[in-house]
Amino acid sequence: MSDPEATAPPRRGRNRLSLALGLSLAVNVLLLGLIGGAFLSHRPGGGLSDAVTMRALGPYGRALSDSDRAEIRKALRAEAPRVREERREVRQGFRDMLTALRGDTFDAERIAMVLDRQGARVQTHAGMVRQLMLDRLSAMSPEERSAFADRLERVLRHGPPGRDRCPVPPQGR
Template sequence: METAQPRRGRWMRIALVLSLAANLVVGGIVAGTFLREGPHRGGARGPDHGFVYYRAFTEEERRALRQAIRQDMGRDADAPQDRAARRAAFLDGYRETAAALRADPFDPAALDRALGQQNERATERRARGQEVLVEFLAAMAPEDRAAYAERLSREIARLAERR
């Protein structure tokens, strides 16, 4: 009796998809940590290109910015239904990805659609975060904005030195 040998191409696809899924999980953890606590300073994490603007704020400004982001995204205590809907949509995206991975025969287009929808939601959140940042900076006094610009310039110089 002869046993069927697994096809190498299928296992390569599975490995690629698992790698992509792991990257998405890491990205979600980083984004969640940023919204909850802000980025951590120091360490050997390498340059945090996305956090240069954030690191240039004082600790008090960071707290205020995090609060503004939470309020804008409905994370405050008076909007539990919004939080639940966002969480459900977030989890549904991962469930759709898992379903696409389990499908036999595997449909790369279904996986691409599921990942594309997750990407669209992330892009929308990033764009709204940018709007909140602009509003936050616009509300600062001119001298505070100038001080922020100086700190930002120092952060940019630090980033350039690391490269």
């Protein structure tokens, strides 16, 4: 007859692995929720709000001039159908996650698939915003890029002022 203790796997390692996987899942869901919530924030007209767009650009968005910010908003409006479709897909991803979480059994593979799809959508959107920023920087004159660099340096040194962007210095600087 075999010894039951000799064939039983060690429980301590399994419990730690389960805890680590659970915590990892919780952090991933939290991050996707934060990103998805910001992504789903939009104006009634269907476009992303200026604040959401500029937050996605971080310090770069705060350092943009009003005219540069307006150009990025204009470019985003041109992308509105794509953004709306991505937003629909993100909402569907959250519905899929809720369905998976409420299932009788925990299906880690299914949840990982939902998280992967949501992550890919967030990456796609981030790539679009990155490209818009790169396009805007490419369209600037050397003087405009230098002024942008000065504003960016101030934002990085002092953080954002009371509003969500760095004030534009007077022309002729």
